[in-house]
Amino acid sequence: MLEGNRVSRISVRGFAVVSATAVTAVGSVVGVASGSTAQNNDAEAMASDSTLLLADIPAGQQAQVQTASLTQQADVQAIAADASAKKDAEEAARKQAAADAIAKQEAAKKAEADAKAREKAAKEKASRDAEREKLTSTSATADASSIPVQSSYTVAQVQAIARQIVPAGQFQCFSNIVNHESTWNYRATNASSGAYGLVQALPGSKMASAGADWQTNPATQIKWGLNYMNGRYGSPCGAWSFWQANHWY
The missing domain is CATH 1.20.58 (Methane Monooxygenase Hydroxylase; Chain G, domain 1)
Structure with missing residues (x-):
């Protein structure tokens, strides 16, 4: 036991x-x-x-x-x-808290970048609008009647008149178009289409809105051409960019 x-x-x-x-x-x-x-x-x-x-x-x-x-x-x-x-x-x-914090930081950075991009776009638009308004105002105040009328004009005289009407920053673009369209001949006529003048308005009678002497006064033609380029393309340089791509404007 x-x-x-x-x-x-x-x-x-x-x-x-x-x-x-x-x-x-x-x-x-x-x-x-x-x-x-x-x-x-x-x-x-x-x-x-x-x-x-x-x-x-x-x-x-x-x-x-x-x-x-x-x-x-x-x-x-x-x-x-x-x-x-x-x-x-x-x-x-x-x-998870760390991931949430990173996500919030990224969202804040994106929001800041978007805000800066919108601000930049708004400033650029305002600048373009101001330039367009300036161009329109300049062309409107540059009355053809302020330039002495002559019976005829040389190319140099027509170019000098254009420099008085077209803003300096846009003159070269304006000149490029006129060179191609009429070689600065204010009486140039397209035999096939009937386009007329420095900027080859079609029909030429459109330029009557700038002055009754549109057939003989280069200042009237320049004024009308500048208004046309500003209204349709924003500026002569905008018109020249289009012309280079299409060979017409």
Whole structure:
């Protein structure tokens, strides 16, 4: 009987060692997850105490002790799992917050770039509108009657009149078109189409809107041509760009 009881105590002690070892291992996991070494020490102490107590418990009650030990192990494992899940959730939240911050910065940069682009476009449009208004105003105030009327004009005289009417920044473009259309001949007539004058108005009578002397006065023709280029192409340079692409305007 004594020998049997001895064997039972040894077996129980062995089980307690295994159980306590498992508890110790799980306790270590919890300690790592929480950043504490105290829990690891507590788990080792628990394992030592369990080994001593289970060996002294009668064989009939050992099953209950084993069940309690397994339940304790499950609780420790659940705590460790919860701690790990919490850590993972915190890390995911941190990464998401960083991603959100970057996205907000990018959105702010894009909004700023869009605002600058709109501002630049608005300034450019205002500048173009101002230039067009200036051109229109200049052509309107450059009345042909302010230039002495002659019975005939040389090319040099016609070009000098044009310089008085056409803005300096647009003169070369205006001159390029006139060179191609009439070579500065204010009486030039296209035999096939009937186009007439420096800018080859078609029909030539259109130029009557600038003056009744449109057939003989280059100033009247220049005034009409400038208004036409401004109205249709924005400026003589706009008209010249179109002419280069199409060889007409």
